Amino acid sequence: xxxxxxxxxxxxxxxxxxxxxxxxxxxxxxxxxxxxxxxxxxxxxxxxxxxxxxxxxxxxxxxxxxxxxxxxxxxxxxxxxxxxxxxxxxxxxxxxxxxxxxxxxxxxxxxxxxxxxxxxxxxxxxxxxxxxxxxxxxxxxxxxxxxxxxxxxxxxxxxxxxxxxxxxxxxxxxxxxxxxxxxxxxxxxxxxxxxxxxxxxxxxxxxxxxxxxxxxxxxxxxxxxxxxxxxxxxxxxxxxxxxxxxxxxxxxxxxxxxxxxxxxxxxxxxxxxxxxxxxxxxxxxxxxxxxxxxxxxxxxxxxxxxxxxxxxxxxxxxxxxxxxxxxxxxxxxxxxxxxxxxxxxxxxxxxxx
Ligand code: KG4
Ligand code: ZN
Numbered sequence: 076x077x078x079x080x081x082x083x084x085x086x087x088x089x090x091x092x093x094x095x096x097x098x099x100x101x102x103x104x105x106x107x108x109x110x111x112x113x114x115x116x117x118x119x120x121x122x123x124x125x126x127x128x129x130x131x132x133x134x135x136x137x138x139x140x141x142x143x144x145x146x147x148x149x150x151x152x153x154x155x156x157x158x159x160x161x162x163x164x165x166x167x168x169x170x171x172x173x174x175x176x177x178x179x180x181x182x183x184x185x186x187x188x189x190x191x192x193x194x195x196x197x198x199x200x201x202x203x204x205x206x207x208x209x210x211x212x213x214x215x216x217x218x219x220x221x222x223x224x225x226x227x228x229x230x231x232x233x234x235x236x237x238x239x240x241x242x243x244x245x246x247x248x249x250x251x252x253x254x255x256x257x258x259x260x261x262x263x264x265x266x267x268x269x270x271x272x273x274x275x276x277x278x279x280x281x282x283x284x285x286x287x288x289x290x291x292x293x294x295x296x297x298x299x300x301x302x303x304x305x306x307x308x309x310x311x312x313x314x315x316x317x318x319x320x321x322x323x324x325x326x327x328x329x330x331x332x333x334x335x336x337x338x339x340x341x342x343x344x345x346x347x348x349x350x351x352x353x354x355x356x357x358x359x360x361x362x363x364x365x366x367x368x369x370x371x372x373x374x375x376x377x378x379x380x381x382x383x384x385x386x387x388x389x390x391x392x393x394x395x396x397x398x399x400x401x402x403x404x405x406x407x408x409x410x411x412x413x414x415x416x417x418x419x420x421x422x423x424x425x426x427x428x
Contacts, residue, residue, distance in 0.1 A: 076153045077104070077145070078398065079177065080391025081138065083130040083170030084162025084190045085216060086111040086121045090137040091387030092145035092152075093200070095395045101200040104145035106388045107137045108381070116255050120245065121215075127165030134173045141387065149181045154403075156394025159187035160411030162216070167410040175406050186394040187408035191416045193389040194351040195223050200392040201378045202347075208376075209337050209345040211330060211364075214352030214384075215241035215256070220285045220333040221416060222341055223349075226396045231417035232336045233285025233329060240322060240354045243289040247296050247318050251311050261315045262357055268309075268316025273299045275321040277328070285333035292321055323363045330367065347374040355383040 082089040091106040111129045115121050142149060157174025160167050171187070178185035194212050198204040207224045209232075218241075219234040238246065241258055248257025253264060275295045278288040296318050303310050330348065337345055348368050354360065355377050368375035382388060397403075 076395060076398065077147055077151065078154045078156055078391045078394040079138065079141065079149075079152050079174075080188070080387040080389070080394055081134070081155070081157040081170040081174045082190070082385055082387045082390045083134065083166045084158045084160065085166065085385055086115055086126050087385040088130045088133050088137055089385060089387035089390075090134070090141040091391050092141050092147055093388055093391035093395060095399065100203060101392050101395065103388045104147065105141040106381070106386060107141045107144070108386050109133050109137060112256060119249050119255050121163070123163040123165055126163055127169060130166045130169040134169055138173065138177065149177055152181060152183050154178075154184045154186060154394055154398045155181075156186040156188045156390050156397075158190045158193065158390050159408055159414070160190065161414040162190055162412065164410055164412045167412070171408070171410045179406060184398060184403045185406060185408070186397050186402065187404040188390050188393045188397070189414050189416060190390075191217060191414070192227070192229075193393040195221060195229065195416070196226070196393050196396055197351055197378045197382050197389045198347070198349040198376045199396070200388065201382060202376045204349060204376055205346045207341055207343065207345055208347045208349055209330070209333055210349040210351060211326065212352050213240040213326070213350065213354035215239060215245060217352065218287050218289075220329060222337050222345070224341065226400055227402065229416040230340055231415070231420045232333045232340075233287065235287040235289060237288055237290040238293060240287070240289060240326070241352065243293050243322065244354065246293050247315070250297055251300060251306065251314060253311070256353070258353060258357065261319060262359070264312050265315040265319045265359070268312030268314070270316040270320035272313040273317035275299065275317050277321055277324050280325060280328045283332065285329050285336055287325065287329060292318070319357070319359055323359050326360060327363055327367050330364070334371065345373065347376045349376045351378060351383050353384045356380050
């Protein structure tokens with residue numbers, strides 16, 4: 076089975092071809108990603124209208140390039156998958172319509188993929204993780220802890236009540252005068268910093284739910300920065316290190332609580348603890364979770380960096396997971412700015428998902 080995957084929900088335009096091997100493993104035949112970071116950098120964040128236009132300009136070329144690299148003609152695909160949300164709706168519609176167009180032209184089944192589900196299932200493409208597992212999804216747009224029980228079967232154990240973790244990194248960077256995207260810049264600055272210099276809060280630590288709140292931490296960084304202004308490079312490094320240490324402590328505590336909720340709700344331990352999303356690139360976070368999981372006796376799985384951030388291979392793989400269960404969508408499948416993975420949760424904590 077060979078599936079084309081298309082991703083345009085945020086600021087990466089991506090197209091990939093993934094093959095399901097007879098042994099059940101996934102194989103990435105082509106994975107084309109075009110980042111729009113340079114177009115958004117002057118604004119310090121993603122501008123929806125610029126994103127949508129940039130997707131339109133490049134999507135057909137990227138699809139052709141992915142098919143070419145994979146050596147697969149469109150007529151030989153077994154299906155076409157496109158992310159249908161959640162995300163910036165102008166961009167979502169670009170990829171969704173392109174995917175429907177290819178599927179219609181070639182007479183192939185179409186799958187409308189939930190972008191969050193694609194992140195959540197990536198660990199099965201890269202590490203063949205068995206259900207059920209616990210995942211922390213942490214990117215610029217979403218932050219949630221999920222029990223992944225099966226394809227299309229998720230329990231949300233916790234989510235952010237305000238900013239996403241990546242957003243907190245980006246806003247912290249902006250207020251300290253560091254470039255966009257903020258995550259890598261804050262991480263680099265933190266390397267030379269003293270994480271103990273500023274006593275920043277650890278919001279919600281110890282609470283019995285697995286939710287997050289990052290906006291107070293961001294404000295605390297601003298107040299700390301104002302207290303030592305004008306900032307010298309050493310101050311910025313110490314602020315970054317202190318902020319990152321607070322985030323790492325919060326994530327570890329929320330995952331510890333998430334594991335308790337997981338065992339209570341699912342009645343079993345997870346097969347693994349998985350991270351995904353751009354924030355999963357953070358080495359301090361990965362190190363802390365590697366240590367935490369070793370102590371908890373659980374495998375820790377972090378997909379390779381290029382598959383943690385937005386990409387087409389994860390959409391193609393989610394398409395494969397759904398297609399092999401017979402889950403096909405009509406060409407009337409809508410684009411969705413909001414599309415929670417766990418509709419039963421009844422809560423809409425994170426306004427981006
Ligand atoms: O998954 P992603 O590429 O795009 C979406 O937001 O969907 O994630 C991007 C986010 C940005 O907020 C970025 O600052 C953050 O991930 N990020 C990081 C690091 N690399 C990227 N955050 C912390 N440390 C990093 N090394
Ligand atoms: Zn994403």
